[in-house]
Amino acid sequence: MAARAATTGIIGSDGFELHPADERAMLEEVHHFEQPQAACIEALKIVQRRHGWVPDGAISAIARVLGIGPAAVEEVATFYSLIFRQPVGRHVILVCDSSSCFLTGFDALKQALVTQLGIDYGQTTPDDRFTLLPVCCLGACDGAPALMIDDDTYGPVSPDDLPGLLEDYP
């Protein structure tokens, strides 16, 4: 199946309007692969970069751009842990809960996050500032315990470091 040529104003379900620049970025991505479907994960990320998450309406819009069925997009969107299907805060904190962090203070760090933010995994602070999620080993085990805030990786992080660190993400 071939991806469609670039147009403007793809409208998904729920009145979702795909930004023309995002459509172009998706079509650009398609060139890297034998089949347009391969651009699906990147397309979801493109939407997420603009909106912070992937609303339902974006699924059918992406499906139209790539020339595949909406179910093919939806099953991918719900499989991958870094594609968010509900709104998240302005900043996403991914805290590593794997073995090396577990052995070097993860429990205390997680507890401090929960206390200071007043939320647990999968929740967003009432001011929409932070969402907290667990993540697999960040490949920073020599800096355990480790976490990511947005695109930045930190470690080792102690509970005492948190207030100052979070301050940088308004």
Added chain:
Amino acid sequence: MTGAMASQRNSLRYRSRLMQPESERSADTHPLTWRLRDDGEVVWLDEYLGKDGYQSVRRALSEGDPQAIIAAMKDANVRGRGGAGFPAGLKWSLTLQGDDMPRGYLICNADEMEPGTFKDRLLMEQQPHLLIEGMILGAYANNSRSGYIFLRGEYVESARVLNQALQEAREARWLGNDIDGSGFDFDIVVHTGAGRYICGEETALISSLEGKRANPRAKPPFPGQSGAWGKPSVVNNVETLCNVPAVILNGADWYQALSGDRTDDGGSKLYGISGPVHRPGLWELPMGTTGREIIALAGGLRGDHKLKAWLPGGASTGFLLPEHLDLPLDFDTVGKEGSRLGTGLLTVVPENQSMVALMRNLEAFFARESCGWCTPCRDGLPWTVKLLQALEHGEGEEGDIELLDKLAADCGPGLTFCAHAPGAAMPLETALKHFRHEFEQGITQSRGPAHQDPIPVGSV
């Protein structure tokens, strides 16, 4: 105020690093890392070319014999550094090639998510051109039409460095059409993932690359016969591919000799260690270095604790004991001890750590990361977590440990679609074997109805 906080942000930022200074590394002994800088900055193209960069490609393409690359890799016996230790030369010799065959893909597995593993990140963030050079050789040997670096989404810095290095290589014509005047065309795309450990399993990786759910595929056909979009595809780990240039430049005998008489496996290895040690980190050392040597390099355990157990190469390897510290860490030796070398990055467990709690942590990881395809993995692992949680809180029931034995056995090699479940079983089986008494201490109740009620999928 803001200034102080900004500096805290910078001082907390994680930076990948090698523990050996430049003065201790040389081209003869440290093929993977000798070019790395003490300041940890990226070795970009100019510097890389000044340090013999791309010379292996120049030589191999001018000689014009792809099969010779495969032969050299076979003779050197470079074993896969992604964890399984499969000989790369043998894999390459099985890739379908020929005039009647479409050219396929060379795929670099850069999904690094095995708990306790942080080696590929260093190679990509500080020395991207060595990987690119290795991939060009791999592509030439396997007649691949293009390459993908399948990179985990969280490695934002790796993506930035790799893409800039690919652009440099294209501009200098080490990538693209007619590389170095040889007539060989090849280019590389970085594909970033969106989470899920299972993407690192090579057939799941191919599913994911095609834009599908990362469910593994049946083997055979192996990727070398039918991989991405049905074309012959070669999947190799970052570190494996980074070994190729030096093998081609210096030869198989030199490579074999790097490990001296420590082991039959040749070459050097990025070994590392994490957990409560004084100086966790990464070193390039001869293959067959021992656990004792690596722990010594890390300055021993924190708080003067004694070592209770260790994982030789990530969460999916089996626990070893202090008595195993003098074994050469190579694939076959560690395999004979009921574990696996895995990624070769050690995780240490101090004497005061509860093995039950640690196992609960490990199995919660495997349960969450199951792709959900096979029952022992999808349903058995959450059940395992539930039993371990009960034992951890002293609420275990009689029969729980036998049940754990059974759940682990059901996940053993050959019983599930991919090696994720056996990877979950191995640490559990070895923990139950070596530290059974700790699990028994968690049993305080007679057998009740809890066993009829495994918790639903996704709730751990």
